Amino acid sequence: MKVKVRADMIKRALSKRHHEDFFLTEVKTGPTHYGADLHIIDALAIKKSWANPCITAYExxxxxxxxxxxxxxxxxxxxxxxxxxxxxxxxxxxxxxxxEVGLVYYKPETGSLFTMRKPSYRQVTIPSNMLMYIIMSRLDNERHPFFSSQREYIEAYLQDKDERKEIGERFGIKVTEEIGKLRRELERLSDRKEKLQRLKEVSDILREYGIWIDGWGTSWKEELRKALANGLDPRIESELQYLLKRADVIKKMLDERNAEQCSTA
Structure with missing residues (x-):
């Protein structure tokens, strides 16, 4: 799912990048009554240095x-x-x-920033009105520092909530599907286990009568038929007939199982 990038996401990433600086958002360039001459900078980072002061503005x-x-x-x-x-x-x-203008890319999949082009440093005198605004109005921590208004904060919260709900629903469907697959696979394995157990029991009975099929090669069915032709106790005749009928089915199941394991390896 493609993530819709919002301004507050980028502001959070910038705040992490400037964790050692003074970082502010929605910074006014002077008093509100400035009217048309008033500007609002999206984000501002002030380096904590007397020797090399630097204020970086972000749009x-x-x-x-x-x-x-x-x-x-x-x-x-x-x-x-x-x-x-x-x-x-x-x-x-x-x-x-x-x-002279820099460019920074935001990657929503990781929430990180990448500097495509570093901005040039310009020797300018910062207007005192903006500095006074920062001192007078922005020394206290803001309640919602990454949003231009409470409405924007609420809208972002609702969007995040909807996206989390959608992700949760999709995850729930995926988990349900995977559980269904695992249950079906368990049923198949249980059925095969039962058939293999029956085969082992038949093999044990054959051993009691001196017929050892474990050492026979690919011609084991012919060998078994020869043994049966020489006469066999009727108590196991019905079980042997079932074994002959099901042998190919069991072999096919085992071959399919081996093929599945090889394809997932």
Whole structure:
């Protein structure tokens, strides 16, 4: 089943990558009353270094049309030393971006990130308004740090719940099918075991009358017929007749069983 990538998944992966940095999501570039001049950066990583300060901004895209329509991301460059797009693998190609802009791919099957192109470091002065916003509004841990709103959090929760339910149902069906196969195989093996036990009992009776079929080769049926032609106690005659009728059936079953074991080996 193909996993639908959401922005919060990528944000979680970024937070793991920047576990040693200050990592924030949905970062405003200033006070709310800025209006049209206000921007919201999807994710921001601040390196804990006085000597080599570095703020990396990330723009997250999970939809191709959202990327092609976006004309505001260039404004984010003034708020960071490095800027990169993060998207599912292949959604954006490096040649579609300026050389200084980085590109990071997200792999939903592993939840990991892969740097397709590292962003260039730009010597810029970070606007104080954004830094003040971080100090004033973002020092406390957020309740839902990977979502832009509580509604987005709830929608993601419901989607995860539905996907988990679907996976559970598919797993349950698969387990039921496998159990059914195992039961049928057990019944077949039990039937064969019963027939082999009967064959052993007949062989034991033959030994009591001096007929040892274990040492006979491929012509054992002819040898047995010769022994029977010389006369045999009637107490085992009926069992021997059954043995002759079922011998080929049992041999065929054993051959089928050996073939199955070879094919699964």
């Amino acid at each position: 997250i895209k999970v939809d191709r049309s959202d990327f092609t329509r976006d004309e505001k991301w260039m404004a984010y460059l003034q708020y960071c030393h490095q800027f990169a797009f993060v998207c599912p693998k292949g959604l954006i190609q490096p040649e579609e971006l300026p050389d």
